[in-house]
Amino acid sequence: MLSKREVFDGVPEEYLSHKERYENAIRNSVVAFSLVRKMQEEGKTSINNYRDVVGGLLGSSVLRDGSPLGLHYIMFMPAILNQANEEQQEKWLPRAWNCSIIGSYAQTELGHGTFIRGLETTATYDAATKQFVLHSPTLTAYKWWPGGLGQTANYCIVVAQLYTKGQCHGIHSFIIQVRDEETHMPLPGIKIGEIGAKLGLNAVNNGFLGFDNYRIPRTNMLMKHAQVLEDGTYVKSRHSKLNYGAMVFVRVVIVFDMVNYLSKAVTIATRFSAVRRQCQLKAGETECQILDYVTQQHKLFVSIAAAHAFRITANKLWLTFNEVNEQLVEGNLQRLPELHALACCLKAVTTADTAACVERCRLACGGHGYMMSSSLPLTYGLVTAACTYEGENTVLLLQTARFLVKTYQQLDSKALTPTVAYLKTAAAERFCVGWSNTTEGIIRGFQVVAMRVIIMSTFNEEVQEMSRTVSPQLKEVLHQLVDLYCTYWALEKLSDLLLYTPISQKEVESLRLRYEETLTNLRPNAVGLVDAFDLRDEMLQSTLGSYDGRVYERLMEEAMKSPLNAEPMLQSTLGSYDGRVYERLMEEAMKSPLNAEPVNYTFHKYLKPFMQGKL
Numbered sequence: 001m002l003s004k005r006e007v008f009d010g011v012p013e014e015y016l017s018h019k020e021r022y023e024n025a026i027r028n029s030v031v032a033f034s035l036v037r038k039m040q041e042e043g044k045t046s047i048n049n050y051r052d053v054v055g056g057l058l059g060s061s062v063l064r065d066g067s068p069l070g071l072h073y074i075m076f077m078p079a080i081l082n083q084a085n086e087e088q089q090e091k092w093l094p095r096a097w098n099c100s101i102i103g104s105y106a107q108t109e110l111g112h113g114t115f116i117r118g119l120e121t122t123a124t125y126d127a128a129t130k131q132f133v134l135h136s137p138t139l140t141a142y143k144w145w146p147g148g149l150g151q152t153a154n155y156c157i158v159v160a161q162l163y164t165k166g167q168c169h170g171i172h173s174f175i176i177q178v179r180d181e182e183t184h185m186p187l188p189g190i191k192i193g194e195i196g197a198k199l200g201l202n203a204v205n206n207g208f209l210g211f212d213n214y215r216i217p218r219t220n221m222l223m224k225h226a227q228v229l230e231d232g233t234y235v236k237s238r239h240s241k242l243n244y245g246a247m248v249f250v251r252v253v254i255v256f257d258m259v260n261y262l263s264k265a266v267t268i269a270t271r272f273s274a275v276r277r278q279c280q281l282k283a284g285e286t287e288c289q290i291l292d293y294v295t296q297q298h299k300l301f302v303s304i305a306a307a308h309a310f311r312i313t314a315n316k317l318w319l320t321f322n323e324v325n326e327q328l329v330e331g332n333l334q335r336l337p338e339l340h341a342l343a344c345c346l347k348a349v350t351t352a353d354t355a356a357c358v359e360r361c362r363l364a365c366g367g368h369g370y371m372m373s374s375s376l377p378l379t380y381g382l383v384t385a386a387c388t389y390e391g392e393n394t395v396l397l398l399q400t401a402r403f404l405v406k407t408y409q410q411l412d413s414k415a416l417t418p419t420v421a422y423l424k425t426a427a428a429e430r431f432c433v434g435w436s437n438t439t440e441g442i443i444r445g446f447q448v449v450a451m452r453v454i455i456m457s458t459f460n461e462e463v464q465e466m467s468r469t470v471s472p473q474l475k476e477v478l479h480q481l482v483d484l485y486c487t488y489w490a491l492e493k494l495s496d497l498l499l500y501t502p503i504s505q506k507e508v509e510s511l512r513l514r515y516e517e518t519l520t521n522l523r524p525n526a527v528g529l530v531d532a533f534d535l536r537d538e539m540l541q542s543t544l545g546s547y548d549g550r551v552y553e554r555l556m557e558e559a560m561k562s563p564l565n566a567e568p569m570l571q572s573t574l575g576s577y578d579g580r581v582y583e584r585l586m587e588e589a590m591k592s593p594l595n596a597e598p599v600n601y602t603f604h605k606y607l608k609p610f611m612q613g614k615l
């Protein structure tokens, strides 16, 4: 076993270099996950409930900024459970469960994250050799973001467009070895490295991955739902979205993560507010605790309530998830759309609210909340990432909206699933329900709001199909900006307007329509308007915002500057892009302080003994 001192070094992460952070994260992770393995051996955790144990570790003081092994537990293993058939589970799960292989989940590409039907990586079946050929046809096809892939994982689940007999059958999942299990060197045809420094989660070792006609056995396609037979015949899944199962699982789990992070942040801020004394209510008196100010209570108490609300919601969602998955096993797909809509909505709402609440907790602590030692900035970095990963929030809310509009359109013809049954009542009472200032009254009020918004969305959808007008003159555009600014804030501050002005419900509805029309009118000039700020690239200093729009090339150029990519074991993906692979590799190797060793020492010293169960 490693001694505590050796593992934690005692040097706060903030003072470590990018590379030292990674090395520190590996040391901490092998210790932490050796404990999980010990619990497995003693039967204290199993393949079905390990999430609580791992969830408690990830984001804890030991793995404060994430772990290079996190994705192994968070997505690699769930994907095998969810997408692999029995035979494949027998082959891969035991090795994944005892960490003799370390996996990641590679779906997102440089060019696509949300629109997964647009992913470019291809998996083409070769019946002659009974193999799939994985290939990244363009730079934008490179997998980009998978956690742990940079220098740590030696296997991963790859999501690619499946081709067989010349036909594309859409995205499917494959289990792929990317590094040699003995030497940890990338296998021939694999280009791999880490993507560089991020706002947070800098211990997760997010990587990039490119394939150059890389061959895998047919049986490495995860075949629980769809299959490809030896002769290349494609057998399709009962439901095209069953392949998306791993994402639904993680969205459900993220709601639990938000409970942990929000509880932590509001504990820090509330305790600090009890200790902090600032200003006197009356001259001569002792300064009072800031927790006594109503403004401070306004900032914090809702987060305490939200943490409990999210916990109850997470438990209910987990029950629904398990119920629906049991029904799926029996072939009953009826509640899958509802589960998808629920997981999307609750992942989006809890992550957005938690990010806002954690930032509010930080602000409530004044200057001391800005200190890294407060742990609030780090917690914010963790939670704000969750608004993006596992489905960007806007897009997930659109999925829920789609489900609600569809439910409304079938209100009279279809039995409603439990979570939307209220729509029937709200519709039956034709919204004439009176307001009561009770919890039930407020819930009913929001049910009426939901019903009205769904009706408006359905109506807008019909209206917007009819007309779209755009006006080119600058004067018009500036008027549109004024319009936008006014209608945006009128809608943002609607409660005040309803309280203090005679604005009617009808006027609110037309205000909302006008706002959306202004957005549409401004869209064609949006880029021109920001170009008009005339901010040079040197001032922006951003891979995303450069004038020439070469986003992906710049992202890759920046990634290659990471010290972790200087190590000779990595293959320069940018080099393969412009064809100067070997010259660049040699250039990078000569720069790297580690050019004497082909693999980072932490593999042999920590990772390999851990994977061989010797730690």
Ligand SMILES: CCCCCCCCCCCC(=O)SCCNC(=O)CCNC(=O)[C@H](O)C(C)(C)COP(=O)(O)OP(=O)(O)OC[C@H]1O[C@@H](n2cnc3c(N)ncnc32)[C@H](O)[C@@H]1OP(=O)(O)O
Binding pocket: 058, 059, 064, 065, 066, 067, 070, 074, 075, 105, 107, 108, 113, 114, 115, 116, 117, 147, 241, 242, 244, 245, 247, 248, 250, 336, 337, 340, 382, 388, 389, 390, 391, 392, 395, 396, 399, 402, 403, 406
């Ligand atoms: C410190 C420690 C922590 C550290 C922890 C760190 C952990 C980090 C983990 C992050 C890992 C990742 O990010 S992994 C990558 C995650 N990526 C994503 O989540 C990608 C997000 N995008 C998507 O999921 C998809 O593109 C959609 C759902 C947005 C759209 O999919 P689509 O195939 O285009 O479907 P679409 O045309 O919109 O809809 C067609 C029909 O399919 C239905 N449909 C769509 N998806 C599903 C679904 N999953 N299940 C059922 N049904 C579905 C729709 O409701 C619709 O039904 P009907 O209306 O026709 O009836």
Ligand SMILES: Cc1cc2nc3c(=O)[nH]c(=O)nc-3n(C[C@H](O)[C@H](O)[C@H](O)COP(=O)(O)OP(=O)(O)OC[C@H]3O[C@@H](n4cnc5c(N)ncnc54)[C@H](O)[C@@H]3O)c2cc1C
Binding pocket: 071, 105, 106, 107, 108, 111, 112, 113, 114, 115, 144, 145, 146, 147, 201, 206, 385, 388, 389, 390, 391, 392, 394, 395, 398
């Ligand atoms: C910390 C972190 C860890 C991650 N880990 C992994 C991982 O392990 N494995 C993996 O595969 N991926 C991972 N990801 C990638 C993540 O899943 C994607 O970033 C996410 O799905 C969003 O896709 P995108 O980045 O392409 O953004 P985009 O989809 O390009 O979104 C950019 C903007 O476009 C908007 N937009 C996009 N489509 C629409 C639409 N249809 N309608 C309206 N607006 C739209 C979005 O709302 C957003 O404002 C990770 C990301 C982060 C930040």
